[in-house]
Amino acid sequence: EIVMTQSPVTLSVSPGERATLSCRASQSVRSNLAWYQQKPGQAPRLLIYDASTRATGIPARFSGSGSGTEFTLTISSLQSEDFAVYYCQQYNNWLYTFGQGTKLEIK
Amino acid sequence: EVQLVESGGGLVQPGRSLRVSCAASGFTFDDYAMHWVRQGPGKGLEWVSGISWNNGHIAYADSVKGRFTISRDNAKNSLYLQMNSLRGEDTGLYYCAKGGTGLLRPFDYWGQGTPVTVSS
Numbered sequence: 001e002i003v004m005t006q007s008p009v010t011l012s013v014s015p016g017e018r019a020t021l022s023c024r025a026s027q028s029v030r031s032n033l034a035w036y037q038q039k040p041g042q043a044p045r046l047l048i049y050d051a052s053t054r055a056t057g058i059p060a061r062f063s064g065s066g067s068g069t070e071f072t073l074t075i076s077s078l079q080s081e082d083f084a085v086y087y088c089q090q091y092n093n094w095l096y097t098f099g100q101g102t103k104l105e106i107k
Numbered sequence: 108e109v110q111l112v113e114s115g116g117g118l119v120q121p122g123r124s125l126r127v128s129c130a131a132s133g134f135t136f137d138d139y140a141m142h143w144v145r146q147g148p149g150k151g152l153e154w155v156s157g158i159s160w161n162n163g164h165i166a167y168a169d170s171v172k173g174r175f176t177i178s179r180d181n182a183k184n185s186l187y188l189q190m191n192s193l194r195g196e197d198t199g200l201y202y203c204a205k206g207g208t209g210l211l212r213p214f215d216y217w218g219q220g221t222p223v224t225v226s227s
Contacts, residue, residue, distance in 0.1 A: 001169065034213035036152075043202060043217040044144075044152065055215065087152055091211045094166040096142070096154040 002026055002090050006099035012107040015078050021102045023071040023088035032092040035064055035073045038101075039084045047086075048073065075104075109133040109216045111203045116221030119193055127221050129186040129203030137161075137181035140206030142214060143188045145223075147199040156188065157206065164210055171197075193225045 003026040013019045023033070031051040036044040046055040048064035051071060061076040075082055083106050088099040115127040129141070142157040156167045156177040165177060176189040186203055200222050204214035 032211060036214075038152075043219055044214075045217075046213055046215050049213040049215075089152075089154075089213065091213055094157060094164065094210065095168065096157065098152040098154065101151045 001095055002029060002092065002097050004088055004090055004097050004099035006086075006088055006102045008102060009100070010103045010105060012105050013078055014107045015080060017078055017107075019075040019078055019082075019104055021073040021075075021086055021104070023066075023073070023099050025069045025071075025090055028068045029090040029092035031067045032090055033064075033066070033071050034089045034091065035062075036087045036089065037082075037084050038087065044087065078104075080106075109205065111205065111216060111218035113201060113203050113218045113221035116201060116223045118224045118226065120227050121194060121225055123193055124189070124191045125193060125223060126187060126189045127201050127223065128188075129218060131184045131186065131203075131205070134205070136179075136184040138208055140164075140208075140210060140212070141179060141186045142204045142206055143177060143186075144202045144204050144214070144217075145197075145199040146202070146220070147196070150199070153199075155201070158186070159210060160208070190223070193223075195225050198223060198225045 005024045007022045033051045035048040038044045052064045085101045110132045112130045143155040174192045178187045200220040202220045203218040205216040
């Protein structure tokens with residue numbers, strides 16, 4: 001099983017500032033990496049797939065980078081609606097795994 | 108508009124069985140892989156099982172292998188998860204998620220989930 005480790009567990013950032021979230025895989029997943037956003041009481045929403053491609057309707061302030069074992073999700077200028085929990089997920093093999101999540105909170 | 112609507116969750120005693128369902132609409136169901144993902148109370152996301160468009164490829168997380176069975180009925184645009192020998196750690200919200208036309212793709216649509224509680 002590929003283990004996905006996200007850091008930090010909690011990130012406190014002020015609105016308008018940049019947020020950088022990290023995800024590390026225990027072995028290479030190439031670019032088969034997605035990011036999801038989940039708000040309280042809601043289902044997860046796909047933000048980024050193939051490590052750096054924004055999903056349909058996702059604002060340009062969200063960007064993803066990385067390949068292999070190290071990945072980053074950057075939110076360039078935080079809006080109030082961006083405060084949520086973010087998960088990375090690898091789909092390099094059929095035992096899909098998620099990271100434990102990073103909670104992005106208002107500073 | 109893509110819609111995934113889960114049903115069948117509820118309270119069940121340890122060791123018993125339960126089947127949850129997902130009704131899909133708004134896309135060509137039999138073109139896509141489908142998955143179940145669960146989320147324990149206050150916890151993160153855990154992929155449970157996935158099935159390819161034609162049942163040719165099925166996989167399970169180690170935590171449910173041998174106890175859960177995924178299936179689909181393309182004529183009814185429906186996905187199922189048969190859960191046997193349920194344990195307390197199976198408690199959570201069970202989401203149905205749409206995969207891609209290929210085997211290794213992310214999940215672009217999710218249902219709202221159906222809650223399963225395993226308790227005596």
